[in-house]
Amino acid sequence: MKIIIRIFFCFFFLLIALPKAYGKDPYCQNLGFELGDFTNWEGYTWSEGQPGTPIPTTPKVFGTKANRQTVITSTGYDPVVGGTKLKVIPTGYATSARLGSTYLGNGGLRQSLTYALDVSKENAFLVYHFAVVLLDPHDASHEVIDEPRFKVTILDQSGNIIPDCANYDVFASDARIGGWQQGSYTGSFGTQTLFWRDWTAVGVDLSKYIGQKITIEFMTANCRRAGHFGYAYLVAECQPLYISVKFCSNDVAATLTAPTGFETYSWKDGKGAVVGDKQELALANPEEGATYACDMVSATGCPVSLTSKIIKYEPNADFKYDLVDCNVHTNSIKFSNLHAPLNGYLEYKWDFGDGTQSNLPSPTHVYSTSGMHTVSLVVKNPPSTCFDSVSKQVETFNPPFVGITGDSTFCDNHPAILKAYGAHHYSWGKDAEVLSTADSLSVSKAGTYWMLGYSSNNCVTEKKYKTINEEPDWEFAVSDGSSYCESDSLTVIASGAVKYQWSPTNKTTDRITVKTPGIYRVTGTNPRGCEKTIDINIIENKLPKVDFTLSTATLDRRHNQLTCTIPQEEGTRYYWNFGDNEVYTESVSPVSHTYTDLSQIGKYTISLRAKSIAGCEDFSSQQIEIVPFFPNVFTPNGDGVNDLLLEGLELFVFDRNGLVLYKGNSGWDGTYNGRNMDNDSYFYTANYTDINNQLHTKKGFVTLIR
Numbered sequence: 001m002k003i004i005i006r007i008f009f010c011f012f013f014l015l016i017a018l019p020k021a022y023g024k025d026p027y028c029q030n031l032g033f034e035l036g037d038f039t040n041w042e043g044y045t046w047s048e049g050q051p052g053t054p055i056p057t058t059p060k061v062f063g064t065k066a067n068r069q070t071v072i073t074s075t076g077y078d079p080v081v082g083g084t085k086l087k088v089i090p091t092g093y094a095t096s097a098r099l100g101s102t103y104l105g106n107g108g109l110r111q112s113l114t115y116a117l118d119v120s121k122e123n124a125f126l127v128y129h130f131a132v133v134l135l136d137p138h139d140a141s142h143e144v145i146d147e148p149r150f151k152v153t154i155l156d157q158s159g160n161i162i163p164d165c166a167n168y169d170v171f172a173s174d175a176r177i178g179g180w181q182q183g184s185y186t187g188s189f190g191t192q193t194l195f196w197r198d199w200t201a202v203g204v205d206l207s208k209y210i211g212q213k214i215t216i217e218f219m220t221a222n223c224r225r226a227g228h229f230g231y232a233y234l235v236a237e238c239q240p241l242y243i244s245v246k247f248c249s250n251d252v253a254a255t256l257t258a259p260t261g262f263e264t265y266s267w268k269d270g271k272g273a274v275v276g277d278k279q280e281l282a283l284a285n286p287e288e289g290a291t292y293a294c295d296m297v298s299a300t301g302c303p304v305s306l307t308s309k310i311i312k313y314e315p316n317a318d319f320k321y322d323l324v325d326c327n328v329h330t331n332s333i334k335f336s337n338l339h340a341p342l343n344g345y346l347e348y349k350w351d352f353g354d355g356t357q358s359n360l361p362s363p364t365h366v367y368s369t370s371g372m373h374t375v376s377l378v379v380k381n382p383p384s385t386c387f388d389s390v391s392k393q394v395e396t397f398n399p400p401f402v403g404i405t406g407d408s409t410f411c412d413n414h415p416a417i418l419k420a421y422g423a424h425h426y427s428w429g430k431d432a433e434v435l436s437t438a439d440s441l442s443v444s445k446a447g448t449y450w451m452l453g454y455s456s457n458n459c460v461t462e463k464k465y466k467t468i469n470e471e472p473d474w475e476f477a478v479s480d481g482s483s484y485c486e487s488d489s490l491t492v493i494a495s496g497a498v499k500y501q502w503s504p505t506n507k508t509t510d511r512i513t514v515k516t517p518g519i520y521r522v523t524g525t526n527p528r529g530c531e532k533t534i535d536i537n538i539i540e541n542k543l544p545k546v547d548f549t550l551s552t553a554t555l556d557r558r559h560n561q562l563t564c565t566i567p568q569e570e571g572t573r574y575y576w577n578f579g580d581n582e583v584y585t586e587s588v589s590p591v592s593h594t595y596t597d598l599s600q601i602g603k604y605t606i607s608l609r610a611k612s613i614a615g616c617e618d619f620s621s622q623q624i625e626i627v628p629f630f631p632n633v634f635t636p637n638g639d640g641v642n643d644l645l646l647e648g649l650e651l652f653v654f655d656r657n658g659l660v661l662y663k664g665n666s667g668w669d670g671t672y673n674g675r676n677m678d679n680d681s682y683f684y685t686a687n688y689t690d691i692n693n694q695l696h697t698k699k700g701f702v703t704l705i706r
Helices: 002-006 019-026 172-176
Strands: 041-047 056-060 069-072 097-101 109-118 125-136 149-155 170-171 181-187 190-205 213-223 230-239 244-246 255-258 262-268 275-278 280-283 291-297 303-309 319-321 332-337 349-350 364-366 371-379 385-398 403-406 416-420 426-432 433-434 440-443 447-454 463-471 483-485 490-495 499-503 509-513 519-525 533-540 561-565 573-576 592-596 602-611 619-627 650-654 660-664 682-689 695-704
Touching: 019 533, 069 255, 109 230, 125 170, 149 230, 170 172, 172 332, 213 447, 255 349, 262 416, 275 280, 303 509, 319 371, 332 371, 349 650, 371 619, 416 426, 416 447, 416 463, 440 447, 490 519, 509 519, 561 602, 573 592
Parallel strands: 483 533
Antiparallel strands: 041 056, 041 109, 069 097, 097 230, 109 213, 125 190, 125 230, 149 170, 149 213, 181 190, 213 230, 244 255, 255 280, 262 275, 262 291, 291 303, 319 332, 332 364, 349 371, 371 385, 403 416, 416 440, 426 433, 426 447, 447 463, 490 509, 499 519, 519 533, 561 592, 573 602, 602 619, 650 660, 650 682, 682 695
């Protein structure tokens, strides 16, 4: 089978991913692309054309390119495989890299990523994870060497291939071998067969290369023509290669744990008897000095054997540091670890209490502040999981770093609070008087105050000074106006502060809207925290009275004068509109008005707008009815005055004998059948409809005079 010819070394697949924290280990930094870039990686791009085709072959070019090498930082799924079948970042990781893409360029594209690793006992077990997508040409015109490809190669420090089963080389046609899945892809060449492999882990035992630099190289290639792509996703990590032992000072039982990532485990005791077949081996009351071996085999048969001895691991975390020297202002502290390992070796993690750390056994640290620092040390004891920790208060004393913080002003109820820093203890004073030995001082008087800082062995600084002044006066005010009109409201606005507190409303905005009279208080706070208070007495002003009376309920042509009366209120101004014009007339009460046009039945609206001395306004209106005028004399003599009787009404006129002399609504002109009637009294009946659509009938008599 051609697969045997082209895969030069066996590989093994790890079904369980190692913790991603290993990728952040200083021994293989950014091996898992956790920095979000290609730090510590090298990228190359080139092209390789098939003989007899116009696709050019180009040399390797250093550097990464878009669509060729890409760091993946967002979870999702590969769009070519489709759906939710293939994650672009494996479970348990935050990043990965994509090597290659569907971009074909001019064909024959190759791209690689390489990582150089200085092998030590801390990183001698390398695990890489990959997922691959290959578009298969699957026709006789493509030789295998022309096909899309994914390749992993482990190189020694001389650039030679390390003969390890972790090397991997696969072409598209090889993807029909087990472990691959098949789909389809539709592109410019129609629908073609797509092969893809889900995330697979491969482990590499580098223990034989401790002290050397090895390189792992990943390469993907499109086909050597221009129609088929191949790309891969990858991420890697490292860890020590040893059996982890949990058998600490107070333990009775022991647990041995082999490295993650092998298909089978076989534990044997010192006599060769098999005692377990899991990754972990639990031992009750183990014999110290007893030896156990674990034979591990990968999925493809690559063997690794490790041994471990049952030993008590008792790490002891303790340290000392040099004494503070008053005369040396370097502010550096020499830390010394006090205990060597009884078994195995020690790993150190110092936390200096100022945000910095170290993993050296006995570091020297320069502090940027003076004072007390909590320093902690955690000591781990590989190959065991045992550890110990200790914390101590460490004093540094550097007079230039001793000082005073706090406000430089004070005000009522808000003294200036001065805080000293950088020393073990302090002394405060003003002039020759000592005021306090605390680490802070409350000041409510203007002046210059001093502070002395001392170390624990009474090294002392020169006096540090702080001048305190009274907070300058600041403007705090509320808007003009402290009253509002009945049924209205008043908005009061405060200004000059950065914070506000209103009582009794408990509002904290710069303004409130008042609808109830009373005393309101606002307290303003300036940026320093000083406060001022203003009380506002809010008054509710009554509305002026606008209920007026009319001298009559109706008007007619003869009775055309109207008088309006309202009780006069001091300071109130009255504005009248009598309905026969659009102008308000200011007048005192009472006020009279004569109408000039009352010829039609109807109404007028009389309006009053009153404005009090406080500026409050109210409004009211009434209607007065215009009714017909019924005369008892009329003079139809042709002089244009009183020539028609009750014009516009439905009118019936009778003589003394009951003869109907006139009926209609044009008004009677004093004639009957074209003849003037004699001066005499005549009787009438008149009908009309008022403004409320009510029918009225009026009967009476009128004297005709010529």
